[in-house]
Amino acid sequence: MEAINCGSGSLIFLSRRGPTLSHLFFANDFILFCEANKNQATQLNDILRIFYHFSGQKMNRGKSQIFLSPNVPIDLVDATCRDIGFVRVDDLGNYLGMPLFHKRVTTNTFDFVVSKVRNKLNEWEVKKLLWREELH
Incomplete structure (x- = not known):
C-alpha cells in the first residue's frame, strides 16, 4: 500500500x-x-x-x-x-x-449460479413434499 x-x-x-x-x-x-x-x-x-x-x-x-x-x-x-x-x-x-x-462479464456469465440455486430449491421442495406425505 x-x-x-x-x-x-x-x-x-x-x-x-x-x-x-x-x-x-x-x-x-x-x-x-x-x-x-x-x-x-x-x-x-x-x-x-x-x-x-x-x-x-x-x-x-x-x-x-x-x-x-x-x-x-x-x-x-x-x-x-x-x-x-x-x-x-x-x-x-x-x-x-x-x-x-x-473477459467481459455478460448476462449469461452467472447462469451456472442461477442453475445451482434452482436445483437446490427443487430439492428442498421435493423433501418438503415427502415430509408432508409422511405426516399424513
Whole structure:
C-alpha cells in the first residue's frame, strides 16, 4: 500500500468507469494487481520480501500463479515470469467456487449460479413434499 500511496505502485481499473484495485486479501490468500513491466515486477518481489519479513510466512512461488493479459508482448511475459518466479497460466480458474474472469462479464456469465440455486430449491421442495406425505 505504501507503494500505491507514494505513487510508485499502480492501480488497476476494474472497468472503464469502475473503481480501481491494487490487491485483494482473503483468509490465507491474496491477489495482487499490477502492470506487466520490470518496475512492477521489482516492486512485487519487494512486497513479497517484506511480507515474509514481518509475517514469517514464506510464499511458495512454485504454487503461485501469474495471469497476464493476451495483449502483453511474449518477450515481456517471459521476462516478467522469470523475474517474479511464478507459474504463468492462461486461466486462473475458480476461487471459492466462483470463476475469476478474464473477459467481459455478460448476462449469461452467472447462469451456472442461477442453475445451482434452482436445483437446490427443487430439492428442498421435493423433501418438503415427502415430509408432508409422511405426516399424513
